[in-house]
Amino acid sequence: MFVALILFLAIFCVGILLYAEHSWHLRRSGNDAEAVVEPKEECCGMHITCEKDSLLASVSKEIEYYDDEELDRFAGKDAADYTPDEIEEFRDILLSMRPDDIAGWARSLQLRQIKLPGEIRDELIMVVSEARQARHVAVS
Helix, strand or coil: CHHHHHHHHHHHHHHHHHHHHHHHHHHHHHCCHHHHHCCCCCCCCCCHHHHHHCCCHHHCCCCCCCCCHHHHHHCCCCHHHCCHHHHHHHHHHHHHCCHHHHHHHHHHHHHCCCCCCHHHHHHHHHHHHHHHHHHHHHHC
16 A cells, blocks of 8 residues: 555656646747648648648548539639629538538649639638648647
């Protein structure tokens, strides 16, 4: 019983030391605003978060549908040629998606040769940027 108590106290002390070191490290790196606010622009492609956040079709060659098969009729259409109803169709799909799925949806559209209307592209970039910031703040 005495050995178990000593072992427990030793593990507890090591835990306190690790917690203190981790807190000190976070405070120290928190003074560097660029490291805390701005995520690295480089992505090695080996991490799920890089691929998940990326809007580039070159990250993944697999086309994934997000219950948006009806958008395939817009393949090859110029972004400036959409009617207001068609723009609203894109907006409805964008606003119905979870923020974590939007970057993948954008990659899927690129792979399917579907160009987003300019207004929707701006909204998409804003939503993805906000999701990245929220995820980065949650990690920090």
